[in-house]
Amino acid sequence: MKIIPGGVTAPAGFRAAGLHVGIRRNKLKKDMALLVSDVPAHVAGAFTQNMVQAAPVIYDRQLCQNVGMCQALVVNSGVANTCTGEQGIHDAEAMAAHVGKSLGIDPSTVAVASTGVIGMRLPMDVIQSGIDMLVPELSYSIDAGVDAAEAIKTTDIYKKEIAVTLEIKGQHVTIGGMCKGSGMINPNLGTVLSFITTDLNISSELLDKVLKADVVDTYNMVSVDGDMSTNDTVMIFANGMAGNEELLETDDDFPAFVEAIRYINRAFVRAIASDGEGATKMFQVDVSGMPDKDTARHLAKAIVASNLVKCAMYGADANWGRIVCAMGQSGVKFDPYRVDIEIASVAGHLEIVKHGVTTDYDEKEASHILSEKQIKLKAHMNMGDEMATAWGCDLTYDYIKINADYRK
Numbered sequence: 001m002k003i004i005p006g007g008v009t010a011p012a013g014f015r016a017a018g019l020h021v022g023i024r025r026n027k028l029k030k031d032m033a034l035l036v037s038d039v040p041a042h043v044a045g046a047f048t049q050n051m052v053q054a055a056p057v058i059y060d061r062q063l064c065q066n067v068g069m070c071q072a073l074v075v076n077s078g079v080a081n082t083c084t085g086e087q088g089i090h091d092a093e094a095m096a097a098h099v100g101k102s103l104g105i106d107p108s109t110v111a112v113a114s115t116g117v118i119g120m121r122l123p124m125d126v127i128q129s130g131i132d133m134l135v136p137e138l139s140y141s142i143d144a145g146v147d148a149a150e151a152i153k154t155t156d157i158y159k160k161e162i163a164v165t166l167e168i169k170g171q172h173v174t175i176g177g178m179c180k181g182s183g184m185i186n187p188n189l190g191t192v193l194s195f196i197t198t199d200l201n202i203s204s205e206l207l208d209k210v211l212k213a214d215v216v217d218t219y220n221m222v223s224v225d226g227d228m229s230t231n232d233t234v235m236i237f238a239n240g241m242a243g244n245e246e247l248l249e250t251d252d253d254f255p256a257f258v259e260a261i262r263y264i265n266r267a268f269v270r271a272i273a274s275d276g277e278g279a280t281k282m283f284q285v286d287v288s289g290m291p292d293k294d295t296a297r298h299l300a301k302a303i304v305a306s307n308l309v310k311c312a313m314y315g316a317d318a319n320w321g322r323i324v325c326a327m328g329q330s331g332v333k334f335d336p337y338r339v340d341i342e343i344a345s346v347a348g349h350l351e352i353v354k355h356g357v358t359t360d361y362d363e364k365e366a367s368h369i370l371s372e373k374q375i376k377l378k379a380h381m382n383m384g385d386e387m388a389t390a391w392g393c394d395l396t397y398d399y400i401k402i403n404a405d406y407r408k
Helices: 055-067 085-103 124-137 142-151 204-215 254-274 293-305 307-314 321-328 363-369 397-404
Strands: 002-004 014-019 032-047 069-079 110-117 160-168 171-180 193-198 233-238 282-290 340-345 348-354 374-380 386-393
Touching (some): 014 124, 014 142, 032 124, 032 193, 032 204, 055 085, 055 233, 069 085, 069 124, 069 142, 069 233, 085 124, 142 160, 160 254, 171 254, 193 254, 204 233, 282 293, 293 307, 293 321, 293 374, 293 386, 307 321, 307 386, 321 374, 348 363
Parallel strands (some): 069 110, 193 233, 282 374
Antiparallel strands (some): 002 160, 032 069, 160 171, 282 386, 340 348, 340 374
């Protein structure tokens, strides 16, 4: 696998565009994106587990389950189209219909996504005119992919995109993606929109299997603020234009594809954690030495989602009591007096807990390690061989400022 420049337009046959069309008041911020494949692509998706689900989530889930093919995706930022009743579904359908008409494709193969303020209806006149503006701008260029990645942001500070190439069944295959996520991020997805494109020839069923297996250890393991969004959507589109024979689960090259998807999704969740609202640091939590994977995941998520741990990271405070407290209230059974905890960054590493009690560590050295932009917290439970990783960010004063003024 090789990392290359680009995002969603890197694979063969994908065009994109992103513009400010008038949904958001700030004219300097793009607010609508369009992604189109030259041919219908196999599609799979993973969506929020929140009981309150946005209209586009309901629409896209049905598209993945009932149609299994997708040729275009339209995304708006600024308005979430959530808690808008039956009219919200009609608006999502109208978005897809207008894209289908504008491109001359089957509207049932058009996916939609929205992110922004909950409870507001989409301004459909602006949405439709925005689609009309986007269609002539569609391009295969890297810059077009950048425009699309910028258009799906809300409170994100920077765009998130990636592309890789690898060889599958003797053919050069490319995978690209764009993602947004900054606030309302909690395990089991959070205001995350992630769209992955590939020119690989693979079935929708196998795409779905790969994606569902991967989100458990990527998007479901990131937390910014403990709030689960209503609009989480992760979709992957495979148009087969690389020309390879259909990739099967039994093929020798299948693990390479799975690894590439894991690489892309891990890169995105790290970027989401780094770009958390008001964040100054990203921290990774590794929990090892558990008897099974699920309990390791549960402990890692408990640590990364703890507001007290997040505050300690902001203050570069090696207050390890907050880490063991977060694990202790997780519901997972473990022996506190078998736990070892280590902190690490580019500034060094330090074991601060051994068999559940403090070591004779230097507080200044610990604070120096925790003052870096990227930090690792490692908890070894000494109960087995399984491990899990989660990602989060510190909790700062700016987080409150951002969310207090979100609708202004």
